[in-house]
Amino acid sequence: QVQLVQSGGGLVQIGGSLRLSCSASTDNLDDYHIGWFRQTPGKEREAISCITASSDATYYIDAVKGRFTTTRDNAKNTVYLQMSSLKSEDTATYYCGADRPRDVMSRLVVTCDESAFTIWGQGTQVTVSA
Numbered sequence: 001q002v003q004l005v006q007s008g009g010g011l012v013q014i015g016g017s018l019r020l021s022c023s024a025s026t027d028n029l030d031d032y033h034i035g036w037f038r039q040t041p042g043k044e045r046e047a048i049s050c051i052t053a054s055s056d057a058t059y060y061i062d063a064v065k066g067r068f069t070t071t072r073d074n075a076k077n078t079v080y081l082q083m084s085s086l087k088s089e090d091t092a093t094y095y096c097g098a099d100r101p102r103d104v105m106s107r108l109v110v111t112c113d114e115s116a117f118t119i120w121g122q123g124t125q126v127t128v129s130a
Contacts, residue, residue: 002027002119004096009124012086016128020081022096022121029072030055033099033110034079035117036070038092038126045095049081050112053101059112063089086128096121 008020022034033053039045049070050059058070069082079096097117101107110116 002029002032002098002100004098004119004121006094006096006121006124008081009094009126011127011129014086014088014128014130016086017082017084018086018126019083020094020096020124020126021078022080023076023078024098028074029077029079029098030074031100032119033101033107033116034070034072035097035099035110035112035114036068036081037095037097037114037117038090039095039123040092045114047112047114050110051079052110053107056108057110059110083126086126088128088130091126091128093123093125095123 002024005023035050037045048061048064051070067085071080098119099117
C-alpha cells in the first residue's frame with residue numbers, strides 16, 4: 001500500500017500563495033487517483049480537488065476554482081496543490097488522499113469524495129491571516 005508524505009503549508013497572509021506537496025516513497029502515484037481535502041475543527045473533511053490517475057481530468061469545488069491548481073510531477077512521484085489568492089476561510093488542515101482504480105477504465109474518472117479514498121497523508125496546517 002502506498003504511503004503518502006505531505007509537505008508545505010504554514011502561515012500566509014490573505015492574498016498570498018502556498019504550495020502543498022504529496023509524495024510517495026513506495027509505489028507510483030500515477031497508479032492512483034489523488035485528492036486534496038481539508039478539515040477545520042468540528043467539521044467533516046471535505047474534498048476540494050482531485051486528479052485522475054490518468055491525469056486527464058482535475059476537479060475543483062467552486063470555493064477554490066480559479067485559485068487552486070492540482071498537478072502531477074511523475075518524475076518526482078509527487079502531486080502538488082498550488083494555492084493562490086488565499087482567503088481566511090482557506091485556513092484548515094489539508095490532507096492528500098489516494099485511491100487506486102480497479103481497472104484501466106476507472107483511471108479516467110474519479111469520485112472526488114472522502115468516501116472514495118482510503119489512503120491518507122499525515123495532514124498539514126495552512127493558516128491564512130490578515
